[in-house]
Amino acid sequence: MQPGRINLIVGAVGIVLASVGGLALGATYNALYEEGFYMIDLTRSLLKAGHTHGQPLAMYNLIFALLIGRVALSERSRKIASWLAAMSMIMPIGLLLRGLTDGAMTFAPVALLGGLCFAVSAGFLLAGSREWGAGTDQPRARV
Secondary structure (H helix, E strand, C coil): CCCCHHHHHHHHHHHHHHHHHHHHHHHCCHHHHCCCCCCCCHHHHHHHHHHHHHHHHHHHHHHHHHHHHHCCCCHHHHHHHHHHHHHCCHHHHHHHHHHHCCCCHHHHHHHHHHHHHHHHHHHHHHHHCCCCCCCCCCCCCCC
């Protein structure tokens, strides 16, 4: 599979799922005002965190898919970086699982792994940007 294609798929699916999660959170919003003020527990807070981390990480995957072909990385490094960026979506999944289990710490390492994948994939992208345009037939810009 071409590097970047998996990121387009993961990004598009992530946008849809995080949007559906946001709609579900919004549909149940009024129930939190029963006593006249906003009451949020740990479960809902973690579900909300899963939604709010899912959207930008999905956008990151879409942007990553557009950029990975233009950076100066070997084909192997591009594949590794592409899979790491796709695996960054593990973070909102881990937050969602923590929310569904009433805040159990069982899934905390899952979210941490997703954050680590995000940071390393961003490092690959940054390292490869030293020669912009290297992966295309366009002239390289001097930075």
